[in-house]
Amino acid sequence: MEASLRSIRGTLVLSFALTLSVLVLLVLAGAGGTAVAASPEPASTPATASGERSGPAGAVPVLEIDGPIGPATARYVVRGLETARKSGSRLVVLELDTPGGLDSSMRDIIRAILASPIPVVSYVSPPGARAASAGTYILYASHIAAMAPATNLGAATPVSIGGEPEPAPMPFPGGGEPPGKKNDGGTQASSDGNGGDSHGSGKSAKGSGSSSGDSSANGKNDESGNSGNGGSSESPPLSGTAMERKVVNDAVAYIRGLAELRGRNAEWAEQAVRGAASLSATAALQQKVIDVIARDLPDLLARIDGREVKINDRAVKIESRDLAVVHMKPDWRTNLLAMITNPTVAYGLMVIGIWGLLLEGYNPGAVLPGVAGSICLIIALFAFQILSVNYAGLALVVVGTAMIIAEFFFPTYGSLGVGGLIAFVVGSLILFDTDVPGMNIGRPLIAAFATTGALMIAGIVYLGTRSMRHPVATGTQGMIGASAEVVTDFTGKGRVRYGGELWNARSDRTLRAGELARIVKVEGLTLWVEPQ
Numbered sequence: 163m164e165a166s167l168r169s170i171r172g173t174l175v176l177s178f179a180l181t182l183s184v185l186v187l188l189v190l191a192g193a194g195g196t197a198v199a200a201s202p203e204p205a206s207t208p209a210t211a212s213g214e215r216s217g218p219a220g221a222v223p224v225l226e227i228d229g230p231i232g233p234a235t236a237r238y239v240v241r242g243l244e245t246a247r248k249s250g251s252r253l254v255v256l257e258l259d260t261p262g263g264l265d266s267s268m269r270d271i272i273r274a275i276l277a278s279p280i281p282v283v284s285y286v287s288p289p290g291a292r293a294a295s296a297g298t299y300i301l302y303a304s305h306i307a308a309m310a311p312a313t314n315l316g317a318a319t320p321v322s323i324g325g326e327p328e329p330a331p332m333p334f335p336g337g338g339e340p341p342g343k344k345n346d347g348g349t350q351a352s353s354d355g356n357g358g359d360s361h362g363s364g365k366s367a368k369g370s371g372s373s374s375g376d377s378s379a380n381g382k383n384d385e386s387g388n389s390g391n392g393g394s395s396e397s398p399p400l401s402g403t404a405m406e407r408k409v410v411n412d413a414v415a416y417i418r419g420l421a422e423l424r425g426r427n428a429e430w431a432e433q434a435v436r437g438a439a440s441l442s443a444t445a446a447l448q449q450k451v452i453d454v455i456a457r458d459l460p461d462l463l464a465r466i467d468g469r470e471v472k473i474n475d476r477a478v479k480i481e482s483r484d485l486a487v488v489h490m491k492p493d494w495r496t497n498l499l500a501m502i503t504n505p506t507v508a509y510g511l512m513v514i515g516i517w518g519l520l521l522e523g524y525n526p527g528a529v530l531p532g533v534a535g536s537i538c539l540i541i542a543l544f545a546f547q548i549l550s551v552n553y554a555g556l557a558l559v560v561v562g563t564a565m566i567i568a569e570f571f572f573p574t575y576g577s578l579g580v581g582g583l584i585a586f587v588v589g590s591l592i593l594f595d596t597d598v599p600g601m602n603i604g605r606p607l608i609a610a611f612a613t614t615g616a617l618m619i620a621g622i623v624y625l626g627t628r629s630m631r632h633p634v635a636t637g638t639q640g641m642i643g644a645s646a647e648v649v650t651d652f653t654g655k656g657r658v659r660y661g662g663e664l665w666n667a668r669s670d671r672t673l674r675a676g677e678l679a680r681i682v683k684v685e686g687l688t689l690w691v692e693p694q
Contacts (some may be wrong), residue, residue, distance in 0.1 A: 231263025515539025
Protein backbone atom coordinates (compact mmCIF):
# COMPACT_ATOMS: atom_id res chain seq x y z
CA MET A 163 0.00 0.00 0.00
CA GLU A 164 2.81 2.35 0.95
CA ALA A 165 4.56 1.53 -2.31
CA SER A 166 1.39 2.40 -4.23
CA LEU A 167 1.12 5.75 -2.43
CA ARG A 168 4.74 6.51 -3.25
CA SER A 169 4.09 5.67 -6.89
CA ILE A 170 1.02 7.93 -6.97
CA ARG A 171 2.98 10.77 -5.40
CA GLY A 172 5.72 10.26 -7.95
CA THR A 173 3.13 10.44 -10.73
CA LEU A 174 1.77 13.69 -9.31
CA VAL A 175 5.25 15.20 -9.04
CA LEU A 176 5.99 14.23 -12.64
CA SER A 177 2.67 15.69 -13.85
CA PHE A 178 3.28 18.94 -11.99
CA ALA A 179 6.79 19.18 -13.44
CA LEU A 180 5.54 18.53 -16.97
CA THR A 181 2.76 21.11 -16.63
CA LEU A 182 5.16 23.70 -15.22
CA SER A 183 7.57 23.02 -18.08
CA VAL A 184 4.78 23.61 -20.62
CA LEU A 185 3.92 26.96 -19.02
CA VAL A 186 7.57 28.01 -18.96
CA LEU A 187 7.80 27.27 -22.67
CA LEU A 188 4.66 29.35 -23.26
CA VAL A 189 6.10 32.25 -21.27
CA LEU A 190 9.37 32.06 -23.17
CA ALA A 191 7.44 31.99 -26.44
CA GLY A 192 5.46 35.05 -25.33
CA ALA A 193 8.66 36.83 -24.34
CA GLY A 194 10.14 36.02 -27.72
CA GLY A 195 7.07 37.42 -29.48
CA THR A 196 7.32 40.57 -27.37
CA ALA A 197 10.93 41.01 -28.32
CA VAL A 198 10.07 40.75 -32.01
CA ALA A 199 7.21 43.23 -31.63
CA ALA A 200 9.52 45.66 -29.86
CA SER A 201 12.29 45.45 -32.43
CA PRO A 202 13.35 48.74 -34.02
CA GLU A 203 11.82 50.01 -37.21
CA PRO A 204 13.77 50.00 -40.48
CA ALA A 205 16.46 52.62 -40.91
CA SER A 206 14.11 54.87 -42.86
CA THR A 207 12.20 55.65 -39.66
CA PRO A 208 13.59 57.54 -36.65
CA ALA A 209 14.92 55.67 -33.62
CA THR A 210 12.39 54.40 -31.13
CA ALA A 211 11.89 55.43 -27.53
CA SER A 212 11.09 52.83 -24.88
CA GLY A 213 9.16 52.84 -21.64
CA GLU A 214 6.19 54.82 -23.01
CA ARG A 215 8.14 58.09 -22.90
CA SER A 216 7.01 60.62 -25.42
CA GLY A 217 9.49 62.73 -27.29
CA PRO A 218 9.72 66.53 -27.28
CA ALA A 219 6.83 68.72 -28.29
CA GLY A 220 8.18 68.79 -31.85
CA ALA A 221 7.99 65.00 -32.18
CA VAL A 222 5.09 62.77 -33.19
CA PRO A 223 4.53 59.82 -30.81
CA VAL A 224 3.58 56.61 -32.62
CA LEU A 225 1.58 53.93 -30.78
CA GLU A 226 1.42 50.48 -32.38
CA ILE A 227 -1.50 48.04 -32.23
CA ASP A 228 -0.24 44.85 -33.79
CA GLY A 229 -2.48 41.86 -33.14
CA PRO A 230 -5.72 41.22 -31.22
CA ILE A 231 -6.99 44.08 -29.05
CA GLY A 232 -7.18 43.08 -25.40
CA PRO A 233 -6.87 44.67 -21.95
CA ALA A 234 -3.10 45.14 -22.30
CA THR A 235 -3.52 46.92 -25.65
CA ALA A 236 -6.15 49.25 -24.19
CA ARG A 237 -3.89 50.09 -21.23
CA TYR A 238 -0.97 50.77 -23.57
CA VAL A 239 -2.95 53.14 -25.82
CA VAL A 240 -4.68 54.98 -22.97
CA ARG A 241 -1.39 55.54 -21.14
CA GLY A 242 0.33 56.50 -24.39
CA LEU A 243 -2.25 59.21 -25.16
CA GLU A 244 -1.97 60.53 -21.61
CA THR A 245 1.84 60.62 -21.85
CA ALA A 246 1.66 62.44 -25.18
CA ARG A 247 -0.70 65.01 -23.68
CA LYS A 248 1.56 65.66 -20.70
CA SER A 249 4.62 66.04 -22.92
CA GLY A 250 2.89 68.65 -25.10
CA SER A 251 2.86 66.65 -28.33
CA ARG A 252 0.87 68.21 -31.14
CA LEU A 253 -0.18 64.95 -32.78
CA VAL A 254 -0.38 61.21 -32.05
CA VAL A 255 -0.28 58.47 -34.68
CA LEU A 256 -1.90 55.11 -33.94
CA GLU A 257 -0.57 52.41 -36.28
CA LEU A 258 -3.09 49.60 -36.75
CA ASP A 259 -2.74 46.01 -37.89
CA THR A 260 -5.40 44.06 -36.05
CA PRO A 261 -7.98 41.34 -36.74
CA GLY A 262 -10.22 42.68 -33.96
CA GLY A 263 -10.48 42.13 -30.24
CA LEU A 264 -12.58 42.49 -27.12
CA ASP A 265 -15.43 44.98 -27.18
CA SER A 266 -14.62 46.38 -23.72
CA SER A 267 -10.97 47.03 -24.64
CA MET A 268 -11.99 48.65 -27.94
CA ARG A 269 -14.37 51.00 -26.15
CA ASP A 270 -11.66 51.97 -23.65
CA ILE A 271 -9.42 52.99 -26.55
CA ILE A 272 -12.20 54.90 -28.29
CA ARG A 273 -13.10 56.77 -25.09
CA ALA A 274 -9.47 57.83 -24.73
CA ILE A 275 -9.38 59.02 -28.36
CA LEU A 276 -12.61 60.99 -28.02
CA ALA A 277 -11.34 62.63 -24.81
CA SER A 278 -7.91 63.42 -26.24
CA PRO A 279 -7.13 67.18 -26.46
CA ILE A 280 -4.64 66.50 -29.25
CA PRO A 281 -5.44 65.07 -32.70
CA VAL A 282 -5.20 61.29 -33.07
CA VAL A 283 -4.40 59.85 -36.49
CA SER A 284 -5.20 56.17 -37.01
CA TYR A 285 -3.02 54.70 -39.75
CA VAL A 286 -3.48 51.15 -41.10
CA SER A 287 0.06 50.13 -41.91
CA PRO A 288 2.24 48.56 -43.32
CA PRO A 289 0.93 47.42 -46.72
CA GLY A 290 -0.91 44.16 -46.23
CA ALA A 291 -2.19 45.15 -42.78
CA ARG A 292 -5.85 45.37 -41.81
CA ALA A 293 -8.12 47.18 -39.40
CA ALA A 294 -10.84 44.56 -39.16
CA SER A 295 -13.76 44.66 -36.75
CA ALA A 296 -12.63 46.59 -33.65
CA GLY A 297 -9.98 48.31 -35.78
CA THR A 298 -12.77 49.74 -37.98
CA TYR A 299 -14.46 51.34 -34.96
CA ILE A 300 -11.13 52.87 -33.88
CA LEU A 301 -10.59 54.26 -37.38
CA TYR A 302 -14.03 55.87 -37.32
CA ALA A 303 -13.36 57.38 -33.88
CA SER A 304 -10.04 59.00 -34.84
CA HIS A 305 -9.72 62.61 -35.90
CA ILE A 306 -8.00 61.50 -39.11
CA ALA A 307 -8.28 58.02 -40.64
CA ALA A 308 -5.51 56.92 -42.98
CA MET A 309 -4.49 53.71 -44.70
CA ALA A 310 -1.45 52.44 -46.55
CA PRO A 311 -1.89 50.93 -50.02
CA ALA A 312 -2.96 47.26 -50.10
CA THR A 313 -4.65 47.40 -46.71
CA ASN A 314 -8.29 46.81 -45.79
CA LEU A 315 -10.89 47.48 -43.11
CA GLY A 316 -14.39 46.31 -42.22
CA ALA A 317 -16.03 43.05 -41.08
CA ALA A 318 -17.22 44.77 -37.90
CA THR A 319 -20.03 42.41 -36.86
CA PRO A 320 -19.96 41.66 -33.11
CA VAL A 321 -19.01 38.08 -32.28
CA SER A 322 -20.73 36.57 -29.27
CA ILE A 323 -18.62 34.69 -26.75
CA GLY A 324 -20.13 31.40 -25.67
CA GLY A 325 -20.37 29.36 -28.84
CA GLU A 326 -24.15 28.99 -28.85
CA PRO A 327 -25.64 28.17 -32.26
CA GLU A 328 -27.83 30.82 -33.79
CA PRO A 329 -31.41 29.71 -34.36
CA ALA A 330 -33.23 30.17 -37.63
CA PRO A 331 -35.05 33.49 -38.02
CA MET A 332 -38.61 33.45 -36.71
CA PRO A 333 -41.42 34.64 -39.01
CA PHE A 334 -42.89 38.00 -38.14
CA PRO A 335 -46.60 37.85 -37.14
CA GLY A 336 -48.92 38.76 -40.02
CA GLY A 337 -46.28 38.14 -42.65
CA GLY A 338 -44.95 41.69 -42.45
CA GLU A 339 -41.45 42.91 -41.94
CA PRO A 340 -39.89 43.14 -38.49
CA PRO A 341 -39.45 46.58 -36.97
CA GLY A 342 -35.68 46.15 -37.38
CA LYS A 343 -36.09 46.38 -41.16
CA LYS A 344 -35.09 50.01 -41.13
CA ASN A 345 -32.66 51.62 -38.74
CA ASP A 346 -32.24 55.39 -38.92
CA GLY A 347 -29.32 55.69 -36.61
CA GLY A 348 -29.92 53.29 -33.79
CA THR A 349 -33.49 53.95 -32.55
CA GLN A 350 -33.74 50.25 -31.69
CA ALA A 351 -30.25 49.98 -30.23
CA SER A 352 -29.92 48.95 -26.65
CA SER A 353 -28.75 51.55 -24.18
CA ASP A 354 -26.57 49.09 -22.33
CA GLY A 355 -23.12 47.88 -23.45
CA ASN A 356 -22.34 44.48 -24.83
CA GLY A 357 -19.53 43.78 -22.41
CA GLY A 358 -19.94 40.05 -22.92
CA ASP A 359 -19.21 40.31 -26.62
CA SER A 360 -16.12 40.91 -28.62
CA HIS A 361 -15.39 42.26 -32.05
CA GLY A 362 -13.61 39.81 -34.28
CA SER A 363 -13.31 39.62 -38.01
CA GLY A 364 -14.62 36.78 -40.04
CA LYS A 365 -18.16 36.44 -38.75
CA SER A 366 -21.24 38.19 -40.05
CA ALA A 367 -24.68 38.51 -38.53
CA LYS A 368 -25.46 35.07 -39.91
CA GLY A 369 -22.12 33.61 -38.89
CA SER A 370 -20.50 33.63 -42.35
CA GLY A 371 -16.95 34.79 -43.01
CA SER A 372 -16.09 38.08 -44.61
CA SER A 373 -13.09 39.58 -46.34
CA SER A 374 -12.40 42.47 -48.67
CA GLY A 375 -15.12 42.47 -51.23
CA ASP A 376 -17.59 40.57 -49.05
CA SER A 377 -21.29 40.99 -49.68
CA SER A 378 -23.17 43.76 -48.01
CA ALA A 379 -26.36 43.54 -46.00
CA ASN A 380 -28.58 43.08 -49.03
CA GLY A 381 -26.25 40.57 -50.67
CA LYS A 382 -25.44 42.73 -53.76
CA ASN A 383 -21.90 43.95 -54.27
CA ASP A 384 -20.13 46.34 -56.53
CA GLU A 385 -16.40 46.20 -57.19
CA SER A 386 -15.52 48.15 -54.05
CA GLY A 387 -17.23 45.72 -51.74
CA ASN A 388 -20.18 48.00 -50.97
CA SER A 389 -23.82 47.72 -51.95
CA GLY A 390 -24.83 48.62 -55.45
CA ASN A 391 -26.85 51.63 -54.37
CA GLY A 392 -23.84 53.22 -52.70
CA GLY A 393 -24.84 52.43 -49.14
CA SER A 394 -28.46 52.67 -48.13
CA SER A 395 -29.78 52.71 -44.60
CA GLU A 396 -32.07 49.83 -45.55
CA SER A 397 -31.10 46.67 -43.65
CA PRO A 398 -32.52 43.15 -43.80
CA PRO A 399 -34.47 41.55 -41.00
CA LEU A 400 -32.01 40.37 -38.36
CA SER A 401 -31.91 36.66 -37.56
CA GLY A 402 -30.93 35.14 -34.24
CA THR A 403 -32.10 35.69 -30.72
CA ALA A 404 -33.35 38.94 -29.23
CA MET A 405 -30.01 39.33 -27.44
CA GLU A 406 -28.07 38.98 -30.69
CA ARG A 407 -30.29 41.56 -32.39
CA LYS A 408 -29.81 43.89 -29.44
CA VAL A 409 -26.04 43.53 -29.59
CA VAL A 410 -25.94 44.21 -33.35
CA ASN A 411 -28.25 47.22 -33.06
CA ASP A 412 -26.14 48.60 -30.23
CA ALA A 413 -22.99 48.22 -32.35
CA VAL A 414 -24.72 49.90 -35.32
CA ALA A 415 -25.76 52.87 -33.19
CA TYR A 416 -22.25 53.12 -31.76
CA ILE A 417 -20.42 53.18 -35.10
CA ARG A 418 -23.01 55.48 -36.71
CA GLY A 419 -22.50 57.91 -33.84
CA LEU A 420 -18.74 57.87 -34.47
CA ALA A 421 -19.28 58.34 -38.22
CA GLU A 422 -21.57 61.32 -37.67
CA LEU A 423 -19.11 62.85 -35.22
CA ARG A 424 -16.23 62.68 -37.73
CA GLY A 425 -18.29 63.28 -40.89
CA ARG A 426 -17.61 59.86 -42.42
CA ASN A 427 -19.78 57.40 -44.35
CA ALA A 428 -22.35 56.23 -41.79
CA GLU A 429 -24.29 54.05 -44.24
CA TRP A 430 -21.27 51.90 -45.09
CA ALA A 431 -20.36 51.73 -41.40
CA GLU A 432 -23.77 50.16 -40.71
CA GLN A 433 -23.24 47.66 -43.51
CA ALA A 434 -19.86 46.73 -42.02
CA VAL A 435 -21.66 45.82 -38.79
CA ARG A 436 -24.79 44.17 -40.14
CA GLY A 437 -23.31 42.45 -43.21
CA ALA A 438 -19.59 42.27 -42.32
CA ALA A 439 -18.74 44.32 -45.44
CA SER A 440 -15.07 45.14 -46.08
CA LEU A 441 -13.24 47.71 -48.21
CA SER A 442 -9.80 48.15 -49.66
CA ALA A 443 -7.87 51.35 -49.01
CA THR A 444 -8.75 52.84 -52.42
CA ALA A 445 -12.46 52.03 -52.10
CA ALA A 446 -12.50 53.37 -48.54
CA LEU A 447 -11.10 56.70 -49.73
CA GLN A 448 -13.62 56.88 -52.59
CA GLN A 449 -16.54 56.25 -50.26
CA LYS A 450 -15.31 58.76 -47.65
CA VAL A 451 -14.65 56.15 -45.02
CA ILE A 452 -11.06 57.38 -44.58
CA ASP A 453 -9.35 60.70 -45.20
CA VAL A 454 -6.03 59.88 -46.83
CA ILE A 455 -3.87 57.12 -48.31
CA ALA A 456 -0.15 57.35 -47.48
CA ARG A 457 2.80 55.11 -48.36
CA ASP A 458 4.59 55.47 -45.02
CA LEU A 459 4.79 57.70 -41.95
CA PRO A 460 6.73 60.59 -43.56
CA ASP A 461 4.27 60.58 -46.47
CA LEU A 462 1.37 60.54 -43.99
CA LEU A 463 2.71 63.53 -42.04
CA ALA A 464 3.20 65.44 -45.28
CA ARG A 465 -0.32 64.70 -46.55
CA ILE A 466 -2.17 65.68 -43.37
CA ASP A 467 -0.18 68.87 -42.84
CA GLY A 468 -2.51 71.86 -42.84
CA ARG A 469 -5.71 69.89 -42.29
CA GLU A 470 -8.19 71.09 -39.71
CA VAL A 471 -9.94 68.84 -37.22
CA LYS A 472 -12.48 69.56 -34.51
CA ILE A 473 -11.61 68.92 -30.88
CA ASN A 474 -14.22 69.87 -28.31
CA ASP A 475 -16.01 72.18 -30.76
CA ARG A 476 -12.82 74.05 -31.65
CA ALA A 477 -10.91 73.87 -34.91
CA VAL A 478 -7.32 72.69 -34.64
CA LYS A 479 -4.94 73.00 -37.57
CA ILE A 480 -2.43 70.17 -37.90
CA GLU A 481 1.19 71.15 -38.45
CA SER A 482 2.98 67.89 -39.07
CA ARG A 483 5.43 68.44 -41.92
CA ASP A 484 9.03 67.46 -41.11
CA LEU A 485 8.21 66.47 -37.53
CA ALA A 486 10.37 63.77 -35.96
CA VAL A 487 8.77 60.39 -35.24
CA VAL A 488 9.15 58.66 -31.86
CA HIS A 489 7.85 55.10 -31.39
CA MET A 490 6.43 54.56 -27.89
CA LYS A 491 6.89 50.94 -26.81
CA PRO A 492 4.91 49.25 -24.02
CA ASP A 493 6.54 49.18 -20.57
CA TRP A 494 7.16 45.97 -18.61
CA ARG A 495 3.82 46.23 -16.79
CA THR A 496 1.93 46.28 -20.07
CA ASN A 497 3.98 43.37 -21.41
CA LEU A 498 3.29 41.39 -18.23
CA LEU A 499 -0.43 42.14 -18.46
CA ALA A 500 -0.43 41.09 -22.11
CA MET A 501 1.25 37.82 -21.15
CA ILE A 502 -1.05 36.79 -18.30
CA THR A 503 -4.22 37.85 -20.13
CA ASN A 504 -3.33 35.62 -23.05
CA PRO A 505 -6.04 32.93 -22.76
CA THR A 506 -3.55 30.13 -23.34
CA VAL A 507 -1.23 31.36 -20.58
CA ALA A 508 -4.14 32.02 -18.19
CA TYR A 509 -5.42 28.50 -18.80
CA GLY A 510 -1.96 27.03 -18.15
CA LEU A 511 -1.66 29.03 -14.93
CA MET A 512 -5.02 27.69 -13.75
CA VAL A 513 -4.03 24.06 -14.39
CA ILE A 514 -0.65 24.50 -12.69
CA GLY A 515 -2.35 26.15 -9.72
CA ILE A 516 -4.79 23.26 -9.29
CA TRP A 517 -2.12 20.56 -9.58
CA GLY A 518 0.26 22.46 -7.31
CA LEU A 519 -2.31 22.66 -4.52
CA LEU A 520 -3.23 19.00 -5.05
CA LEU A 521 0.41 17.95 -4.80
CA GLU A 522 0.87 20.02 -1.64
CA GLY A 523 -2.16 18.28 -0.13
CA TYR A 524 -0.66 14.85 -0.84
CA ASN A 525 2.78 15.90 0.42
CA PRO A 526 2.27 18.32 3.34
CA GLY A 527 5.41 20.32 3.95
CA ALA A 528 6.69 20.18 0.39
CA VAL A 529 6.04 23.99 0.29
CA LEU A 530 7.18 24.63 -3.32
CA PRO A 531 4.14 23.07 -5.05
CA GLY A 532 1.77 24.88 -2.68
CA VAL A 533 3.48 28.26 -3.11
CA ALA A 534 3.77 27.94 -6.90
CA GLY A 535 0.22 26.61 -7.19
CA SER A 536 -1.27 29.41 -5.07
CA ILE A 537 0.51 32.14 -7.04
CA CYS A 538 -0.43 30.63 -10.41
CA LEU A 539 -4.06 30.16 -9.41
CA ILE A 540 -4.40 33.74 -8.12
CA ILE A 541 -2.86 35.15 -11.31
CA ALA A 542 -5.16 32.94 -13.42
CA LEU A 543 -8.24 34.14 -11.53
CA PHE A 544 -7.10 37.74 -12.06
CA ALA A 545 -6.77 37.08 -15.80
CA PHE A 546 -10.22 35.44 -15.89
CA GLN A 547 -11.67 38.51 -14.16
CA ILE A 548 -10.31 40.72 -16.95
CA LEU A 549 -11.09 38.40 -19.85
CA SER A 550 -14.53 37.34 -21.05
CA VAL A 551 -14.84 33.80 -19.69
CA ASN A 552 -17.56 31.24 -20.37
CA TYR A 553 -18.46 30.30 -16.79
CA ALA A 554 -20.08 27.04 -17.89
CA GLY A 555 -16.69 26.02 -19.27
CA LEU A 556 -14.97 27.13 -16.07
CA ALA A 557 -17.43 25.08 -14.00
CA LEU A 558 -16.79 22.01 -16.15
CA VAL A 559 -13.03 22.41 -15.69
CA VAL A 560 -13.44 22.64 -11.90
CA VAL A 561 -15.86 19.68 -11.74
CA GLY A 562 -13.65 17.60 -14.02
CA THR A 563 -10.60 18.30 -11.86
CA ALA A 564 -12.55 17.40 -8.71
CA MET A 565 -13.60 14.07 -10.28
CA ILE A 566 -10.01 13.30 -11.23
CA ILE A 567 -8.93 14.03 -7.65
CA ALA A 568 -11.75 11.82 -6.32
CA GLU A 569 -10.32 8.95 -8.35
CA PHE A 570 -7.46 8.84 -5.84
CA PHE A 571 -9.83 8.12 -2.94
CA PHE A 572 -12.65 5.98 -4.31
CA PRO A 573 -12.25 2.52 -5.93
CA THR A 574 -14.09 3.36 -9.16
CA TYR A 575 -11.49 1.67 -11.41
CA GLY A 576 -11.14 4.73 -13.63
CA SER A 577 -14.81 5.66 -14.15
CA LEU A 578 -14.54 8.87 -12.10
CA GLY A 579 -11.22 9.72 -13.71
CA VAL A 580 -12.44 9.19 -17.26
CA GLY A 581 -15.60 11.22 -16.59
CA GLY A 582 -13.54 13.97 -15.03
CA LEU A 583 -11.15 13.98 -17.97
CA ILE A 584 -14.03 14.36 -20.42
CA ALA A 585 -15.52 17.22 -18.38
CA PHE A 586 -12.08 18.85 -18.17
CA VAL A 587 -11.50 18.69 -21.93
CA VAL A 588 -15.00 19.94 -22.84
CA GLY A 589 -14.74 22.79 -20.31
CA SER A 590 -11.33 23.76 -21.68
CA LEU A 591 -12.65 23.87 -25.24
CA ILE A 592 -15.51 26.25 -24.37
CA LEU A 593 -13.71 28.27 -21.68
CA PHE A 594 -12.84 30.96 -24.24
CA ASP A 595 -15.15 29.85 -27.05
CA THR A 596 -14.91 32.79 -29.43
CA ASP A 597 -14.06 33.47 -33.04
CA VAL A 598 -11.93 36.49 -32.13
CA PRO A 599 -8.36 35.73 -33.28
CA GLY A 600 -5.90 35.42 -30.41
CA MET A 601 -8.65 35.20 -27.76
CA ASN A 602 -8.95 31.41 -27.48
CA ILE A 603 -6.89 28.55 -26.08
CA GLY A 604 -4.53 26.63 -28.31
CA ARG A 605 -5.88 23.15 -28.98
CA PRO A 606 -2.40 21.55 -28.70
CA LEU A 607 -2.14 22.86 -25.12
CA ILE A 608 -5.50 21.35 -24.19
CA ALA A 609 -4.42 18.08 -25.81
CA ALA A 610 -1.16 18.11 -23.84
CA PHE A 611 -2.92 18.61 -20.49
CA ALA A 612 -5.59 16.04 -21.37
CA THR A 613 -2.90 13.51 -22.31
CA THR A 614 -1.08 14.15 -19.04
CA GLY A 615 -4.33 13.64 -17.10
CA ALA A 616 -5.13 10.46 -19.03
CA LEU A 617 -1.67 9.05 -18.31
CA MET A 618 -2.15 9.85 -14.62
CA ILE A 619 -5.50 8.06 -14.51
CA ALA A 620 -4.08 5.08 -16.40
CA GLY A 621 -1.17 4.97 -13.95
CA ILE A 622 -3.51 5.01 -10.95
CA VAL A 623 -5.67 2.23 -12.42
CA TYR A 624 -2.56 0.18 -13.22
CA LEU A 625 -1.12 0.59 -9.73
CA GLY A 626 -4.46 -0.29 -8.14
CA THR A 627 -4.88 -3.38 -10.31
CA ARG A 628 -1.33 -4.53 -9.64
CA SER A 629 -1.73 -4.13 -5.88
CA MET A 630 -4.84 -6.33 -6.00
CA ARG A 631 -2.82 -9.19 -7.51
CA HIS A 632 -0.18 -9.09 -4.78
CA PRO A 633 -0.66 -11.26 -1.69
CA VAL A 634 -1.95 -9.48 1.38
CA ALA A 635 1.04 -8.38 3.47
CA THR A 636 -0.73 -7.16 6.63
CA GLY A 637 -3.20 -8.55 9.18
CA THR A 638 -4.15 -12.18 9.66
CA GLN A 639 -4.47 -12.72 5.90
CA GLY A 640 -0.82 -11.83 5.53
CA MET A 641 0.14 -14.60 8.01
CA ILE A 642 -1.38 -17.43 5.97
CA GLY A 643 1.40 -19.46 4.34
CA ALA A 644 4.15 -17.85 6.40
CA SER A 645 6.68 -19.94 8.35
CA ALA A 646 6.82 -20.24 12.17
CA GLU A 647 9.49 -21.92 14.36
CA VAL A 648 8.38 -24.71 16.69
CA VAL A 649 9.49 -23.92 20.28
CA THR A 650 8.80 -27.31 21.97
CA ASP A 651 7.84 -30.76 20.80
CA PHE A 652 4.09 -31.18 20.71
CA THR A 653 1.20 -33.01 19.17
CA GLY A 654 -2.12 -31.21 19.24
CA LYS A 655 -1.30 -28.09 21.27
CA GLY A 656 2.00 -26.28 21.66
CA ARG A 657 3.86 -23.02 21.01
CA VAL A 658 5.59 -21.51 17.99
CA ARG A 659 7.59 -18.34 17.37
CA TYR A 660 6.36 -16.01 14.57
CA GLY A 661 7.61 -12.49 13.93
CA GLY A 662 9.64 -12.54 17.12
CA GLU A 663 6.55 -13.37 19.20
CA LEU A 664 5.37 -16.57 20.89
CA TRP A 665 2.00 -17.84 19.68
CA ASN A 666 -0.23 -20.66 20.80
CA ALA A 667 -0.30 -23.30 18.11
CA ARG A 668 -2.34 -26.35 17.19
CA SER A 669 -1.52 -29.16 14.79
CA ASP A 670 -2.92 -32.57 13.94
CA ARG A 671 0.60 -33.87 13.36
CA THR A 672 3.67 -34.22 15.58
CA LEU A 673 6.13 -31.34 15.44
CA ARG A 674 9.68 -31.22 16.81
CA ALA A 675 11.43 -28.25 18.47
CA GLY A 676 13.40 -26.16 16.00
CA GLU A 677 11.41 -27.29 12.97
CA LEU A 678 9.68 -24.80 10.67
CA ALA A 679 5.93 -25.09 10.35
CA ARG A 680 3.64 -23.44 7.81
CA ILE A 681 0.69 -21.39 9.12
CA VAL A 682 -2.57 -22.58 7.51
CA LYS A 683 -5.19 -20.81 9.63
CA VAL A 684 -5.48 -18.13 12.30
CA GLU A 685 -8.15 -18.37 15.01
CA GLY A 686 -7.90 -15.48 17.43
CA LEU A 687 -4.49 -15.82 19.11
CA THR A 688 -4.00 -19.44 18.02
CA LEU A 689 -2.15 -20.49 14.89
CA TRP A 690 -2.99 -23.71 13.05
CA VAL A 691 0.22 -25.09 11.60
CA GLU A 692 1.51 -28.08 9.70
CA PRO A 693 5.00 -29.34 8.88
CA GLN A 694 6.62 -27.75 5.85
